[in-house]
Amino acid sequence: MTEPTPDEPAVRVTTLELFFDLVFVFTITQLTDVLAEHLDWHTLGESVLMLGLIWWMYSGYAWLTNAVAPSSTFRRSMLLIGMAGFLVIALSIPEAFGDNGWAFGVGYLIVSLVHSVLFLRSAGLGGYQAASRFAPVNLISAGLVLAGGLLPEEHRAAWWGGAMVVQFFVPYIRRIGVLVLIAGHFVERHGLVMIIVIGESIVSIGLGFVGVELDGSSLLVALLGLGVAYYFYWAYFAGDDERSVEALRGIANPVHKARVAVWAWGYAHFPMIIGIILFSAGIKKAIPAAFDPLKLNAALALAVGAAGFMVGHAAFLMLLRLRQGVIHRLVAAVLVVFTVFIGRIDATAQLVAILVVMAGALIIEDAPAVLRSRSTTLHTFGR
Template sequence: MASCSGVARIEVVTSRRPPALGRTGHVASRVSTLELLFDLVFVYAVSQVAEAIVEHPTAVVAVQAAITVGVVWWMYDAYSWLTNQAAEQTLVSRLLLLTAMAAFLVMSLALPDAWGRYGLLFGVSYAVVVVIHAGLFIGRGGTSSVRAMLRVGPLNLLAAASLIAAGFVTGPLDWLFWLLPFVFFAISATVARRVGFALGPAHFVERHGAVMIIVFGESIVSVGAGLARHELPAAVIGAIATVAVVAALWWCYFSGDDERAVRVMEHASPPRRASLGVTAFYVDHLVMIVGLIYLASGLHGSLVDALAVAPAAFVWFIAAGVAVFLLGEAAYRVTLGLGFAVWRLVGAVLALATGLVGLAAPVIVQLAVIVVVVVLMLMVEWGTRGRAATG
């Protein structure tokens, strides 16, 4: 989000009241401190999923991880919509948000074995999150948003019921009940597009930027925690490599498009704005988040010795993680009409190809090649943008 020289800006709510939205709802103008506190739970959820992949680095676990993150991200992102529409906080609403935060934490505790013995715990805590979200939205949201939530809320409850059912079964039925929520999500997205949520663009874009910073940061923290258990020279090399890769991807996201994204949202009609909210900020961001989780898992598993050839599974998690992130970034730019997505697609292909490098050379070489690929991609993109601006 933003031009090549931009940096992310995370601002907290001041005493200035946001503009009224009708009934009791207010559109948020900035991210609140309570929302930033809420984000800490998502950090733990991301860490839990990444750790599960490290423990079992297989294709099946990778797919299960993506499905699980998609389910969690739907409701987590739904709270971004909630705080956007119901910015005016009361004691009761704060307590309910903190209760939802506790339910998210319980859900995160269950994540490593959510497809197994803790499936029921995951489903029940998910249902609690859904009920609190619907109650707060209906009680505190603006008129148009309440009308939409009365249609979306029951669909979210059906998704929660499906996850609870998954806790009682195994095998193909387990997969069915985990995938069924996405059908309800798709119907909800259609409802949101038709009815339209009166989203506040500035808060909405900033809110998702804050989440991405947290996911970037979690990648560094989780890898750093693993490196702390190894000898210092190897840990130093691994730490530098991790920061270099994450910083390069951070620059891809925070490279000047945030203000343009806000303008696109501002000029969109409420139904179109809701459509962009679902596509650009749920779907496209989900792809980016999954990519960063794969990357974190690959880094964690391969940087035991940065000067050695890493296990093949972790080599491909690194390559695929960067590639998936760049695909999500390209989709985000296309959805919002921010341009120059083609170079992100080229970067994704080249990033995936670095898996071949990692199979034959030390992991530090693969990471260096990834950094070079991303930096060159950005340089070519900036050059193309500059020529387009002057031409």
């Protein structure tokens, strides 16, 4: 993490925040399992809708702990209640569009109430003024989620979709006051949760071996899946986290800074996360297939998942005006989509193709910097 500027306090992510993130990531595990079990358009739509609702409130907690350190018994206790709400949400996910819709709604309401109470009580005057504007809208959204969970299943998607629309327009429905945004903490918090989410793809590799013989072909698929997960990590963390801190710090206007943060770390991160979920679901299908053809849904999950991650990160870089690497990611995303046709012939070959495309794009992106570094080193020794 880069050093803070003199006018920005050095605030690090606390262990309690990491503990909170682990509970949140359990929702990612649940969504991946549901999607892998029923890999079709209907389940994908439900998963995207649930993730959209969940990610909005997780992002709200990232903003909360950026402004309110969990430094008192009251704050820590309230965060524990918020974690309990996320756990209820996660446990309800497999049947959220069935018998457990009420539990999803109750958990979501708990998460929203805790977020609002902590902001209104503990975030200082600026935080109180901001929360007094966005908290009522968040609670309206939570009310829609709860109502949808209590209504018959056929109405649930419409009510939850309405809640997601409300959330999307929260920054525009009402003017949100100025919140002090500590760039180093904000970027670090999202980076840490992303590394845990990327780790979900590795967990999916292990779960894909349930009932599958451990042999050379299945091991090869597992190692290829690990390689792709590594390039998810490389794309996100190989210097761009440092650049993003500086880019966010460099925005002088606090209102514009908040708007960029919402778009870059809120909206642009969403396709990255759903991309990892899709790829993880696909890898579960690829392990037992090995050198056999994949069904279209599994081949699409692998390709669209990897491509979605790359497109999301390209959008993230563009929002921060960090143009280096954008073209590489977009070209890689297009090429990765075409690996669907390879997967329909051979699962392992598709994973090889995805790995080669992603590795090639990121290595080519880094090549000029590596050459400059070597040139500088040689020049220094020459002197």
